[in-house]
Amino acid sequence: MTRHLPHFFGGHRGGGLGRFGRGFKDGDGMGGREFGMGRKLKSIDLQLLILGLLADKPRHGYEIIRALDERSQGYYVPSPGMVYPALTHLEELGRATVEADGTRKLYHITEAGRRYLDEHRALADALLAQIGRIAQRMERVRRALNAEEDALNEQGRYSKDLLRARRELQSALADTWASSAEEQRRIAAILERATADIRGEHSHA
Numbered sequence: 001m002t003r004h005l006p007h008f009f010g011g012h013r014g015g016g017l018g019r020f021g022r023g024f025k026d027g028d029g030m031g032g033r034e035f036g037m038g039r040k041l042k043s044i045d046l047q048l049l050i051l052g053l054l055a056d057k058p059r060h061g062y063e064i065i066r067a068l069d070e071r072s073q074g075y076y077v078p079s080p081g082m083v084y085p086a087l088t089h090l091e092e093l094g095r096a097t098v099e100a101d102g103t104r105k106l107y108h109i110t111e112a113g114r115r116y117l118d119e120h121r122a123l124a125d126a127l128l129a130q131i132g133r134i135a136q137r138m139e140r141v142r143r144a145l146n147a148e149e150d151a152l153n154e155q156g157r158y159s160k161d162l163l164r165a166r167r168e169l170q171s172a173l174a175d176t177w178a179s180s181a182e183e184q185r186r187i188a189a190i191l192e193r194a195t196a197d198i199r200g201e202h203s204h205a
Contacts, residue, residue, distance in 0.1 A: 046078060046086050047095075048124045051117045054096060054109035061087060061105065069129070073135035146171055 053059055053067050061084055070078045087107055090096035095113030098105045109117070117124065145167075173187075 043086060043089075045123070045127055046082060047090055047128060048117065048120055050083070050086055050090065051095060051109055051113050052124050055114060055117055058106050058108045060101070061107070062109075072131045073139060074139060075135045076131055092134055124150075164170070 040073055049068060050064055053064055059067070061080065064083055064087075065080065067076060089098060089100070090113065091098055091107075093112075095110055098111055099108070100106075133180045
């Protein structure tokens, strides 16, 4: 008897914070994996997420990317360069099949894919649960930032240009929270130079 697994993907929908926090690392919880800094989701985990989506219904590759984007509120958005090789690998393993749908490819899960998904149900559930929890936290942060900006607007003490620049900086920084240590040092240096410029601390020839 075939079973669909839509409960894997019952997360929250809506806009997110772009590339905010896409890293994973080995650790405790969620079957030996937890979100962390500087590492991407492992290919085997992405394959599980894809199988869970295909168990719900057949999908095109771009629909898989969009579904993960929506269900994670933008927290985890794999690139086509990650998704399509994963789909090809699932097809090679006999866990997915593909059919022509006009000029596009439509992917289906196979019975072997459903069995594999059932065998790894705990990990698949844990992956999506962790994505959902972090997406919720990011949404709370975004609401807090919006509320703070509204308060500043009401005070009328700051120009729209300054508030816009502040908002864009916050968004850009959010996108870097899962970046490598080297990238974070580079960004810190940029911010230190900008701070010095704002305070007029640079000497002028």
